Structure formats: structure tokens, C-alpha cells
Amino acid sequence: MAETTARIIDGTAIAAGITEAVRGATGTLKAAGVTPGLAVVLVGADPASEVYVRNKGKTAASLGFHSVQINRPATIGEAELLALVDELNRDPAIHGILVQMPLPQHIDAAKVIEAIRPEKDVDGFHPINVGRLATGSRGNALVPCTPAGSMILVRHALGPDIAGLRAVVIGRSNIVGKPVAQLLLQENCTVTIAHSRTRDLAAVVREADIVVAAVGRPRLVRGDWVKPGATVIDVGMNRIPAPEKGEGQTRLVGDVAFDEAAAVAGWITPVPKGVGPMTIAMLMANTVTAASRIAGLPEASF
Ligand code: GUN
Numbered sequence: 122m123a124e125t126t127a128r129i130i131d132g133t134a135i136a137a138g139i140t141e142a143v144r145g146a147t148g149t150l151k152a153a154g155v156t157p158g159l160a161v162v163l164v165g166a167d168p169a170s171e172v173y174v175r176n177k178g179k180t181a182a183s184l185g186f187h188s189v190q191i192n193r194p195a196t197i198g199e200a201e202l203l204a205l206v207d208e209l210n211r212d213p214a215i216h217g218i219l220v221q222m223p224l225p226q227h228i229d230a231a232k233v234i235e236a237i238r239p240e241k242d243v244d245g246f247h248p249i250n251v252g253r254l255a256t257g258s259r260g261n262a263l264v265p266c267t268p269a270g271s272m273i274l275v276r277h278a279l280g281p282d283i284a285g286l287r288a289v290v291i292g293r294s295n296i297v298g299k300p301v302a303q304l305l306l307q308e309n310c311t312v313t314i315a316h317s318r319t320r321d322l323a324a325v326v327r328e329a330d331i332v333v334a335a336v337g338r339p340r341l342v343r344g345d346w347v348k349p350g351a352t353v354i355d356v357g358m359n360r361i362p363a364p365e366k367g368e369g370q371t372r373l374v375g376d377v378a379f380d381e382a383a384a385v386a387g388w389i390t391p392v393p394k395g396v397g398p399m400t401i402a403m404l405m406a407n408t409v410t411a412a413s414r415i416a417g418l419p420e421a422s423f
Pocket of ligand 1: 219220221222223244266267296400
């Protein structure tokens with residue numbers, strides 16, 4: 122195996138720092154009579170989603186939030202789910218609403234997202250928040266958690282000034298690819314969004330000072346795609362068979378062939394313990410931000 126030269130970006134440690142800042146801000150809010158409230162809605166029983174949702178709820182509770190998890194069967198009707206969202210919109214104890222994606226086929230996810238009050242949309246998926254991010258009016262936007270967390274990891278590696286760097290985002294999802302591209306653009310990077318139809322993806326990625334891989338394809342990005350010294354942020358969370366751990370066992374790998382890329386990159390995030398913990402930390406930060414704004418209290422910055 123190639124020798125590791127890249128420095129590892131420790132998402133667990135960086136997320137812990139953010140979580141402590143959120144804990145401080147939560148104390149300030151509580152002293153002013155406001156307990157941040159987060160409602161996480163899980164439709165169906167997808168095992169990966171169950172884990173994510175449980176971790177979100179546990180972290181919220183550990184910070185002293187009012188933390189609610191609402192489970193509904195995969196057979197729930199769209200109207201019933203919309204009614205639940207509306208109830209949460211009107212609940213004064215709830216400042217953040219997250220409906221875990223993906224939703225079952227028979228439910229129009231866009232309709233559900235648009236039903237969430239933008240002020241409570243801690244995922245930052247509502248078109249109002251997407252628009253605020255795209256137009257640069259970040260002051261009252263809620264920014265999607267994984268992209269916001271990814272940017273903190275980029276700044277950890279490269280410092281605050283990344284103007285002029287070439288960034289290649291692989292993946293164009295509404296959850297990660299598009300919003301992280303917006304954030305990189307706002308920092309004055311030259312941004313390319315690559316995707317499954319991109320021609321000669323390897324050559325495109327080789328141009329990048331910053332690579333954000335968010336396609337959900339295990340070990341897609343190979344070592345010889347990475348420009349020497351580049352910063353590699355791996356958003357992928359792919360569960361693959363791991364017969365070496367025993368029959369039926371699995372392991373998590375990213376969208377980047379870590380061992381190969383780490384021999385070439387300047388900085389790289391591992392999977393797990395890279396971007397994953399940042400997503401939850403930023404969700405907590407967004408919930409405190411939403412609670413502060415709804416209560417008309419000063420906001421902390423994270
Ligand atoms: N599914 C995968 N990532 C996310 C996320 O950040 N938010 C929601 N709501 N669903 C997801």
C-alpha cells in the first residue's frame with residue numbers, strides 16, 4: 122500500500138468543538154427562557170436512516186434540547202405527513218423540523234419540504250433557504266448541514282482564504298452537491314459541479330485544489346485522479362460487504378479510495394469520522410440558530 126502523506130482532517134474532533142459551542146449557546150438561550158426544540162421525522166424503517174435519526178435525537182437530548190423523534194410507517198399518506206408537518210410548524214416548543222430523506226415513492230418529497238416553515242427548516246432544503254443561499258443573503262438563511270460542515274473542514278485545512286482555488290464537486294444532489302458548490306462559490310472558488318454524465322471525470326478532478334466527493338459510489342475517486350497537495354472532502358457513506366470481518370459483515374467506505382488518495386493529497390477526510398460527525402453538529406447549530414431567530418434573541422455564530 123502507498124505511503125500516507127496527506128494530513129487527516131479529524132471530523133470527530135472538529136465536530137466536538139462545534140458541539141461544545143452549541144452547548145454554550147444553548148445555555149444562554151435557556152437562561153433567556155428558550156429551550157431549543159428539534160423534531161426529527163422518520164417515515165418507514167430504512168436501517169441507515171434509523172441510525173442517523175437516532176444519533177440526531179441522542180445528540181440533541183445530550184445538549185439539553187427538547188428532542189422529539191416521530192416515527193411513521195412507510196404506508197403513511199402524503200396528506201397525513203403534511204398535516205404532521207403543519208402541526209410541528211405551529212408547535213411553539215419546536216424550532217427545528219427535519220424530515221429524514223429519502224421518503225417513500227408515493228410521497229412527493231418536494232411538497233413535504235415546501236410545507237416546512239422556512240424558519241424551522243434546519244435542513245436548509247426549503248426553496249426559500251435554497252434561494253437565500255444562492256443569492257448570498259446568508260443572514261437569514263438556514264444552510265444545509267453536510268455542506269456547512271464540509272466547509273468548516275475545508276477551512277480547517279486551508280484557512281479562511283480559499284479565493285481563487287479550483288474546487289470540483291462530484292455529485293449534484295440538493296442535499297450536498299448543489300449547496301456545497303454554492304458555499305464554495307461564495308468563498309470565491311472557481312467551482313465545477315461534476316456528475317454521472319461528466320466526460321473524463323478523472324481529468325476534471327485532477328484540476329481541483331479542493332475535491333468534494335458526494336456521489337454515493339464506493340471508492341470512485343482513485344489516487345491518480347487527485348492533484349498532489351489537494352484537499353479531499355469525502356462525503357460518501359457507502360456500506361459494502363466485508364467478508365474479511367466474517368460472513369455477512371459490512372464496512373463503511375467513502376466515495377474516495379482513501380489509501381490511494383491519502384498518498385497524494387495534502388489533506389483528506391476519513392470515512393467514518395470525517396464529514397459524518399459534522400453533519401450532526403451543524404444540525405444542532407442550525408437548531409440553536411433557528412431558536413434564537415424565532416425568539417428574537419441574538420445569534421451565536423458557529
Ligand atoms: N438523508 C441523508 N442526509 C440527509 C440530511 O442531511 N437531511 C435529511 N433530512 N435527510 C437526509
